[in-house]
Amino acid sequence: MKFSKFFLVALGSILLVSCNNDDNDTAVEAGAYEKGIFILNEGSSGQGSVSFLSDDLTSFTQDVHGTVNPGDLFGKYVQSMFFNGDYAYIIAGGSNKINVVNRKTFKLVAKIETGLSRPRYGVVKDGKAYVVNANTYSYENPTSGNTDDYIAVINLTTNSVESTIPLNATGNRIVLENGKLYVSEPYNNTDILVVNPATNTLETPINVGSDADAMEVNNGFLYVMRSPYGAASEIVKVKLSDASTSSVVFPSELDGAKNLDIYENKIYYTAGTSVYAMNLTATSASTTPILTYSSTSEYGVMYGFAVNNGRIFVADGGDFTANCKAYVYSLTGSLQKEVTVGVGPNGFYFNN
Numbered sequence: 001m002k003f004s005k006f007f008l009v010a011l012g013s014i015l016l017v018s019c020n021n022d023d024n025d026t027a028v029e030a031g032a033y034e035k036g037i038f039i040l041n042e043g044s045s046g047q048g049s050v051s052f053l054s055d056d057l058t059s060f061t062q063d064v065h066g067t068v069n070p071g072d073l074f075g076k077y078v079q080s081m082f083f084n085g086d087y088a089y090i091i092a093g094g095s096n097k098i099n100v101v102n103r104k105t106f107k108l109v110a111k112i113e114t115g116l117s118r119p120r121y122g123v124v125k126d127g128k129a130y131v132v133n134a135n136t137y138s139y140e141n142p143t144s145g146n147t148d149d150y151i152a153v154i155n156l157t158t159n160s161v162e163s164t165i166p167l168n169a170t171g172n173r174i175v176l177e178n179g180k181l182y183v184s185e186p187y188n189n190t191d192i193l194v195v196n197p198a199t200n201t202l203e204t205p206i207n208v209g210s211d212a213d214a215m216e217v218n219n220g221f222l223y224v225m226r227s228p229y230g231a232a233s234e235i236v237k238v239k240l241s242d243a244s245t246s247s248v249v250f251p252s253e254l255d256g257a258k259n260l261d262i263y264e265n266k267i268y269y270t271a272g273t274s275v276y277a278m279n280l281t282a283t284s285a286s287t288t289p290i291l292t293y294s295s296t297s298e299y300g301v302m303y304g305f306a307v308n309n310g311r312i313f314v315a316d317g318g319d320f321t322a323n324c325k326a327y328v329y330s331l332t333g334s335l336q337k338e339v340t341v342g343v344g345p346n347g348f349y350f351n352n
Contacts, residue, residue, distance in 0.1 A: 033064065034104040038349040039304070039315065039326050040078050040090070041342025048078030048092060049342040050106075055309070055352070057328060057337045065090075065099070068106040074099060081349045084124045084156055088351070091119045091131065098122075098131070100159060103351055115152050115161025122154075123176040125197055128162075129154040130181055132171045146170055146187065151195065165200045167193060177217040177240060182206075184224070186213040192224065192238070206243050208236040214260040216267075218280070223267060225260040233257035235267065235285070248278070250285045259305040268312065270302040275312055275333075291333035300324070306348040311336065315345035 032054070039051040049063045061067055065074045075092025082089050088103040089112075098112040098119065122131035131152045151165040151174070171193060173184040180203075181195040191205035192212065206222075214225040222238040233250040250257055250271075259270040266277045274289035293314060295301045300317015304326065307313070312333075315326040324345050328337040 032059070033106050034351055036351055037313065038064070038081060038088070038351060039339075039341050039345050040081060040347045040349065041324075042077050042079070042320075042344030042346050043094075044320055044343050046076070046343075047074050048076060048094075048344075049074060050078065050081075050090065051326070051339070051341040051345070052106075053326075053328070053337070053339060060339050062323075062339075062341060064106045065101070065108075068101075069108045072108060078346075079119065080121045080347060082122045082124060082129065083349075083351070084127075084129070087156075088349075089122065089129065091122060093118050093120060093134070098154075110159045112154060112159050112161070115154075115164070117150075119152065120171070121173050123174050123181065124156070125176055125179075125181075127156050128197070129156055130165075130174060130176075130195075130197060132167075132174050132183060133164075134171075137170075151181070151183070153197075153200065163200060165195060165202075167195075168202070169193060172213060173215055175215050175217050175222070177222065178220070180240075182215065182217075182222055184213045184215055186211055192222070204243075206238055206245070208238065208245060209234075212236065214258060216260055216262045218262045223260060223262065225258060225269065227256055227258055233271075235260065235269070248283060248285055251287060253287055254285060259302055261305065261307040263307040268305075268307045270305055273301055275305075275314070275329075289333075290331070291329050291335075293327060300344065304345045304347050306350075307331075308348070308350050309352070313348045315341065315348070317344050317346075320344050 036054040041049045052061045052064045076094030079091045079093040088101050090099045096116045100110040118134035120132045122129050135148045149167045149171040152161045153163045155162045169185050170187040171183045175182050183193040185191050190210050194203040208224050209226050211228040212224045212226045216223045224236045227233045234247045236247045238245050254271040257271040261268045265280050268277045273295050274292040276286050278286045295316050297317050303317035304315030312329040318324040323340050326341045
């Protein structure tokens with residue numbers, strides 16, 4: 001799940017109802033998926049799914065994989081997606097596999113099912129994918145598995161894991177910048193891990209403080225959202241050339257802030273059911289919301305979030321047992337589209 005691998009296992013033990021097809025589905029002809037937004041739906045104890053909304057917001061398919069590949073089991077806890085050339089790679093962390101599909105037709109091409117252990121997020125560099133694996137973490141025994149996470153190095157020509165990079169720590173999100181991999185280490189740790197893919201080794205980590213997870217890179221800087229329990233949230237700005245840091249500490253009304261996206265020289269972030277923005281050069285955080293939506297979800301508020309193509313995208317996790325809602329807003333907060341997606345929508349991926 002998006003919150004953490006801890007929350008993934010916890011909810012996995014209590015959620016029993018999987019997603020159903022929605023009456024609002026609009027058929028999208030084969031090959032039309034190249035211009036639009038994929039919305040990943042985690043699922044509960046059943047299969048996850050992927051929804052598709054066209055760029056012009058007129059065509060929508062709730063379960064793309066089921067539509068194009070009927071009868072194929074997609075996998076539990078669909079976690080994230082990354083692209084490489086003509087292909088999209090969808091990580092199903094609860095089934096230890098990655099589905100490889102044609103990004104224009106969503107036709108299944110291959111499955112990567114060995115060498116993975118609770119895969120989370122991935123990036124691509126020079127024909128290889130680097131996928132963080134949560135490995136042996138157990139909700140029942142939370143002191144185990146905290147230092148055995150690893151990166152699976154996948155040859156995208158053969159779709160096979162060719163090696164692994166031990167992280168000797170927990171790991172979650174991963175970004176690529178200037179030939180280096182940066183991995184968030186949000187669980188009781190204070191560092192961003194730095195991996196050199198040329199040597200498959202760890203370099204000196206960057207200390208940013210505890211509970212840091214959401215990350216974005218922009219013009220040689222890494223922006224990291226921190227939301228430590230019982231303390232102020234903040235965005236840490238890391239100059240990657242020398243690992244120096246500065247931060248914008250949030251006021252108390254933004255406690256528990258999460259999510260972070262950068263679009264057109266602005267940082268967009270969320271707190272509660274509201275979206276905010278500030279300039280990249282700002283020294284204080286805006287407390288004036290761009291938009292606020294209504295939610296009754298205990299754990300799924302702003303479960304999916306992105307800013308792209310002049311729009312703000314928000315998904316709500318609901319109760320993680322029934323189909324959920326995703327919303328599209330203008331950059332000024334006007335609602336443009338509402339769709340019913342699958343269970344636990346956790347992310348937006350743009351296929352342009």
